[in-house]
Amino acid sequence: MVKIAAISGYKPYELGIFKQDHPAVTYIKKAIKEQLLALLEDGLQWVIISGQLGTELWAAEVVYELREQEYDYLQLAVITPFLEQENSWSEQNKEWYESILLEADFIDSVSRKPYEKPWQFRLKNQFFVQKSDVLILFYDAEKEGSPKYLYDTAIRYQEQQDYEIRLIQFDDLQFLVEQDQWE
Template sequence: MVKVVAVSGYKPFELGLFQHNHPAVGFIKLAIRKELEALLDNGLEWVIISGQLGTELWAAEVVFDLQTEFPSLQLGVITPFLDQEESWNEQNKELYESVIVQADYVDSITKKKYEGPWQFRLKNQFFVEKSDGLILFYDQEKEGGPKYLYETAQKYKEKHSYDLRLIGFYDMQILVEDLQQDQY
């Protein structure tokens, strides 16, 4: 049973998405929603993210939408280091802050500002060990930031029961085609 699921994936620039209202964002959020709904039917209680731009903040918005139907669903934002948003532009900071104020739990793993890549490795390990599963928007054909969390989850899955759910570009294509078919 998956009571705690981590959600992560590509950042907007890795997908060539530079507008929060780009149509692709809606499809990505729908794919995340479908995965979360399947887990909610089986006892999901918490979604955890690290607050990164892109997939993670979109997942937070999905959780907030789902909370109207599933008020017991909670969101935790556990950042790899303090003030991760300080170099972001104003629009991204506003989005991040809106997620932080609505989250049920907010903390930082290292309790320090950015010092190095080790903080991201520690975050990946923490997320895998503290969750029962991972929903990852990642396609092995297009490497990017999610690759490292994927590898950590794969290694962990070799010795533990762990629910690893990938959303790839083919899955997204099928979702879009299904939606288009439903419209006709």
């Protein structure tokens, strides 16, 4: 039984996405939704994200959509790697982030201080895999980026624990695009 799913992946700039209405966002959210729907059938109750721009905030939007439809029990936790992670973000990104936090069921930080050093990200990655039953990660080894570190942490954890990693890759998005074109 899967109770808690951690979700992460690429940040928008890693994908060349600079606007919320970029067509790729629709397919990324659709891929996340498919993963969540399958897990909801298996008892999913919580989704945890660290509140990073891109995949994680899109995932939060999907969670909120699912709650409005029929999964009102689905809860979202935003657990940041450190305090005030949004300080250097643009005003628009801060507003997006704040809108996500408004509906979150739980908000906390792994390190209860502002950013100091990269160890805070490593600690967050360890926390995420240890506190979840499954990791949904938008990551493709063909295009390295920030998700690689969480992926590597999850793989190491999987070597010692029964832990599921579900990757969303570019081929999956391409399939969704082609599926849409057929319909």
